[in-house]
Amino acid sequence: MLERSPSSLLKKALERRELTLMLLLLVLLVPITVRSPQFLSGENINRILNDMAILSIVAIGEFFVILSNGIDLSVGSIIAFTGMACGMINESYASVPPVVLLLVGMGIGLLMGLFNGVLVAYGKIPPIITTLGTVNIYRGLTFLLSKGTWVTAHEMSPSYIGFPRTTFLGLSYLLWIAFVVITVLYYFSRYTRTGREVYAIGGNPTAAKFVGVNENRVRVVVFLISGTLCGLAGALWTARYASAVNEMATGFEMQAVAACVLGGVNFSGGAGGIIGVVLGTLFLGVVTNALPVIYLSVFWQTFVQGLIILVALALNTLSDQRKSAKLLAQRRG
Amino acid sequence: MPDALLEVTNLTKIFPGIRALDEVKLSLRSGEVHALIGENGAGKSTLVKILTGVYIPTGGKILLEGKEISFKNAIDAQQAGIVAIHQEASMFPELSVTENIFMGHHLRNPKTKKLDWKAMTEQTKALLGRMQLDIDPDTLVKNLSVAKRHMVEITKALSLDAKLVIMDEPTSALTGREVEDLFRIVRSLKESGKAILFISHKFDEIFTICDYYTVFRDGQYIGEGKVKESTEDQIINMMIGRSIDQLYPEHTPVLGKEILKVEKLSQLGAFKHISFTLHEGEILGLFGLVGAGRSEVVRTIFGIDKASEGTMYLEGKAFMPKGARQSMHKGIALVPEDRQKQGLVLKMSLTHNISLPVLKLLSFKGMVTRSKAEKTYVLEHGNQMEIKSAGYHVDAETLSGGNQQKVVLAKWIGTKPKILILDEPTKGIDVATKAAVHQFICDMAAKGVAVILISSELPEVMGMSDRILVMHEGYQTAILDAQKCTAETVMRYAIATVAQEAAHA
Numbered sequence: 001m002l003e004r005s006p007s008s009l010l011k012k013a014l015e016r017r018e019l020t021l022m023l024l025l026l027v028l029l030v031p032i033t034v035r036s037p038q039f040l041s042g043e044n045i046n047r048i049l050n051d052m053a054i055l056s057i058v059a060i061g062e063f064f065v066i067l068s069n070g071i072d073l074s075v076g077s078i079i080a081f082t083g084m085a086c087g088m089i090n091e092s093y094a095s096v097p098p099v100v101l102l103l104v105g106m107g108i109g110l111l112m113g114l115f116n117g118v119l120v121a122y123g124k125i126p127p128i129i130t131t132l133g134t135v136n137i138y139r140g141l142t143f144l145l146s147k148g149t150w151v152t153a154h155e156m157s158p159s160y161i162g163f164p165r166t167t168f169l170g171l172s173y174l175l176w177i178a179f180v181v182i183t184v185l186y187y188f189s190r191y192t193r194t195g196r197e198v199y200a201i202g203g204n205p206t207a208a209k210f211v212g213v214n215e216n217r218v219r220v221v222v223f224l225i226s227g228t229l230c231g232l233a234g235a236l237w238t239a240r241y242a243s244a245v246n247e248m249a250t251g252f253e254m255q256a257v258a259a260c261v262l263g264g265v266n267f268s269g270g271a272g273g274i275i276g277v278v279l280g281t282l283f284l285g286v287v288t289n290a291l292p293v294i295y296l297s298v299f300w301q302t303f304v305q306g307l308i309i310l311v312a313l314a315l316n317t318l319s320d321q322r323k324s325a326k327l328l329a330q331r332r333g
Numbered sequence: 334m335p336d337a338l339l340e341v342t343n344l345t346k347i348f349p350g351i352r353a354l355d356e357v358k359l360s361l362r363s364g365e366v367h368a369l370i371g372e373n374g375a376g377k378s379t380l381v382k383i384l385t386g387v388y389i390p391t392g393g394k395i396l397l398e399g400k401e402i403s404f405k406n407a408i409d410a411q412q413a414g415i416v417a418i419h420q421e422a423s424m425f426p427e428l429s430v431t432e433n434i435f436m437g438h439h440l441r442n443p444k445t446k447k448l449d450w451k452a453m454t455e456q457t458k459a460l461l462g463r464m465q466l467d468i469d470p471d472t473l474v475k476n477l478s479v480a481k482r483h484m485v486e487i488t489k490a491l492s493l494d495a496k497l498v499i500m501d502e503p504t505s506a507l508t509g510r511e512v513e514d515l516f517r518i519v520r521s522l523k524e525s526g527k528a529i530l531f532i533s534h535k536f537d538e539i540f541t542i543c544d545y546y547t548v549f550r551d552g553q554y555i556g557e558g559k560v561k562e563s564t565e566d567q568i569i570n571m572m573i574g575r576s577i578d579q580l581y582p583e584h585t586p587v588l589g590k591e592i593l594k595v596e597k598l599s600q601l602g603a604f605k606h607i608s609f610t611l612h613e614g615e616i617l618g619l620f621g622l623v624g625a626g627r628s629e630v631v632r633t634i635f636g637i638d639k640a641s642e643g644t645m646y647l648e649g650k651a652f653m654p655k656g657a658r659q660s661m662h663k664g665i666a667l668v669p670e671d672r673q674k675q676g677l678v679l680k681m682s683l684t685h686n687i688s689l690p691v692l693k694l695l696s697f698k699g700m701v702t703r704s705k706a707e708k709t710y711v712l713e714h715g716n717q718m719e720i721k722s723a724g725y726h727v728d729a730e731t732l733s734g735g736n737q738q739k740v741v742l743a744k745w746i747g748t749k750p751k752i753l754i755l756d757e758p759t760k761g762i763d764v765a766t767k768a769a770v771h772q773f774i775c776d777m778a779a780k781g782v783a784v785i786l787i788s789s790e791l792p793e794v795m796g797m798s799d800r801i802l803v804m805h806e807g808y809q810t811a812i813l814d815a816q817k818c819t820a821e822t823v824m825r826y827a828i829a830t831v832a833q834e835a836a837h838a
Contacts, residue, residue: 191700192700193693196685196688196689196692199678199680199681200678200689203678203680203681204674204678204679206674207677207678209637210635210637210676211657211689212656212657212658212661212662212690213689214658266680270678271680324730
């Protein structure tokens with residue numbers, strides 16, 4: 001029946017996107033480290049991880065939406081609005097503790113995600129159109145809220161600005177928060193009924209309907225998750241970069257989508273996992289941080305990101321095609 | 334007798350595990366309307382797809398005007414002069430009649446190379462005139478009735494200078510008046526020397542319009558003849574064959590109390606006034622030809638679609654489910670017709686597929702209590718169905734059709750249904766799995782489960798059911814005792830030549 005020769009095991013491993021990505025990451029690190037040995041210093045690794053923490057939080061929200069065969073283009077604008085709101089609250093009421101600001105950000109994000117989800121589920125507007133509308137609406141609300149002004153570092157309280165950098169057991173709060181988000185939602189995706197139902201709706205909405213899965217509920221839930229995580233990310237963003245500007249996180253949806261695609265998440269829904277998304281985020285982080293090392297200006301950053309998305313998508317499609325060709329051959333044989 | 338326009342010999346098409354066509358033959362002359370007759374799954378559609386270049390045959394020969402042809406794609410077939418008019422019109426609704434007719438073979442001004450819309454509109458007018466059709470060439474197709482869209486498709490075939498026009502169930506969506514219009518056009522096509530391959534389940538139409546017929550059964554050529562020289566009985570006998578030679582498991586019904594009562598259940602445009610009762614331990618067959626509305630009836634009972642009229646009683650209490658969740662809760666399970674599109678999430682593992690309907694039972698406060706409960710559950714029901722796979726962790730898409738069907742069945746037995754509805758459970762699966770599915774159905778009935786079995790295979794319905802509800806075009810034409818009736822009787826009710834008054838009562 002099944003042969004378990006070493007070569008077939010290796011083949012199996014290569015079929016898993018997570019392992020391929022890890023290998024690729026290692027391959028990438030070799031020339032970079034040769035060029036610049038301090039790239040792998042503890043300090044630099046810590047910097048890369050901190051740089052990527054916010055993206056990983058947002059990418060996980062995007063993951064659930066893509067998994068349900070949708071897309072959330074409004075993530076950048078939700079971050080901007082919640083970030084601006086938290087910055088302004090902090091400016092006016094410096095005594096409000098940072099943790100409360102995070103909760104406020106999550107609350108606002110939840111409402112914005114709810115709006116997206118209701119439009120998609122009950123308004124039957126395709127996710128790409130819905131969020132193409134709300135990406136502008138939420139950005140517009142940001143400008144209306146701030147009346148076009150910024151909140152700068154000296155207008156904010158040191159406790160808020162310092163919050164993401166505060167360390168616990170050697171790691172920053174920012175990393176701890178990302179770690180908790182990853183763990184909780186990993187568990188959610190794999191071991192809850194709703195998590196299972198997101199896979200089912202994305203994989204085959206008709207079959208899901210036949211077993212009584214409430215499609216509308218699932219569609220709202222994925223946008224709720226995405227919105228809430230963006231709210232959290234917004235509150236952290238303002239603190240970490242010590243400023244709240246109207247244009248913050250513009251285009252961030254592309255990075256979130258890139259992390260998912262790189263992590264092997266199926267763009268038409270139903271397949272993928274959070275480990276892959278986290279590795280995809282890490283990969284993006286290493287590439288972005290390595291650009292100066294290999295003497296490419298940061299102006300290349302978006303170009304390279306776009307290229308990575310295309311290559312990853314092409315790889316996904318190619319491996320899908322090969323897989324179905326193999327299946328067909330098996331059945332014929 | 335003039336030479337045949339189209340001569341098909343020894344044509345074979347093999348799909349994995351199935352011989353869809355087995356050395357069939359067909360011979361068509363110009364100026365002839367030729368009926369292709371057979372039950373669902375007899376191989377008619379496969380033949381049409383080969384003739385129109387969609388499928389490539391595994392073996393055999395096709396001669397068109399004496400020359401051997403082989404089509405690589407649909408355009409090849411069109412250029413050779415074979416055009417099919419499909420069951421569901423394949424048109425561009427947002428484009429005009431002219432644009433639809435000339436799609437793919439636009440006329441250009443020879444000098445400027447620009448599209449010559451004026452000429453195309455003129456030609457369309459002329460073609461429509463020839464068919465005595467009152468249609469404005471500039472109308473958008475979406476604004477036309479179904480019947481007129483058919484006419485436009487036929488006009489398109491004419492513009493392509495087709496030699497052979499294939500009509501696959503062309504009247505299924507037409508009213509009586511529109512059918513007459515269509516027949517008028519078919520006759521004029523015939524007079525202009527075209528050959529028409531006419532696929533229909535309706536005997537009155539075949540006897541009205543066709544000159545010649547060929548019968549297929551189970552992918553094989555059975556016979557042919559002149560319509561004028563044949564009787565309905567002869568053709569029906571050819572369609573169903575003589576004997577039910579396949580063995581079905583022993584099933585002595587032990588009927589319990591009445592569990593479901595359906596009264597005058599209707600859904601606009603799909604089916605009307607379906608009434609029956611169902612008892613514990615009973616297997617009720619649901620038979621009918623394509624378009625009879627069988628799947629729609631069970632979808633409505635299960636709550637996927639809404640009824641427009643009628644009442645149902647489940648264990649004596651009025652019952653009208655709003656969705657699958659509610660009917661599952663009440664103990665109904667529906668194994669849908671298309672396992673890949675409706676039954677399985679192909680990208681999910683077998684484990685996750687099987688546990689999907691019962692996640693509520695396996696979870697505590699929304700958490701799926703991981704490995705143990707779920708694994709035990711999946712193993713129990715999967716092993717009961719004897720699924721052959723590399724393990725329960727593999728994705729459903731890696732399995733063969735028969736094993737996929739076993740997964741779908743395993744997924745539903747765990748819900749402990751009181752009523753199990755199976756829609757074409759053995760369609761397209763191998764003989765061994767088929768036998769296993771039959772055994773499974775009898776086992777369920779023996780345990781007191783009430784079963785509704787939809788099948789297009791008459792022997793299967795005859796061999797498995799206690800009673801058979803027969804439908805014809807949305808109407809219930811009979812409920813027969815399977816022990817006491819013959820295949821001929823069932824088929825007669827399915828094509829409804831004996832029960833018009835019952836249907837409209």
